[in-house]
Amino acid sequence: MSERPTIEQYQKFIQERDFHVFRCKKCGAMIAPPKGVCYSCGSNELEWAKVSGRGKLISFTVIHVAPEQFKDEAPYFVGIVELEEGTRVTARLLGLDPDQPEKVQLGMPLRLDYETGQTGRMYLGFRPA
Ligand SMILES: [Zn+2]
Structure with missing residues (x-):
């Protein structure tokens, strides 16, 4: 390319x-x-x-009150993930319970995944590696 x-x-x-x-x-x-x-x-x-798709969690928040188009998906996590390659992206965090944010650890290893939202749009996501 x-x-x-x-x-x-x-x-x-x-x-x-x-x-x-x-x-x-x-x-x-x-x-x-x-x-x-x-x-x-x-x-x-x-x-x-x-990119390798490997990264680690830098920070996160739980979205309880989502914009209209994501309303039915709340609560969900949004995190900042530092990729192995050094750049940082904002993405959904998957495979974690938004009702138990205390279980999420900064620095935890994550791997790239994707999630299809209710609108059919694909999001960048990361789940625990
Ligand atoms: Zn340059």
């Missing part, structure tokens, strides 16, 4: 359960969520990269 990465395609990969991030061709930094320029060196020479 040599085409220039776009945010539209980033979303499309998630819908296809085939998560990709941007990689800076200049400094090698992994970039997700996507921006037009590298976070680290400001270069706009970006390409697609696959």
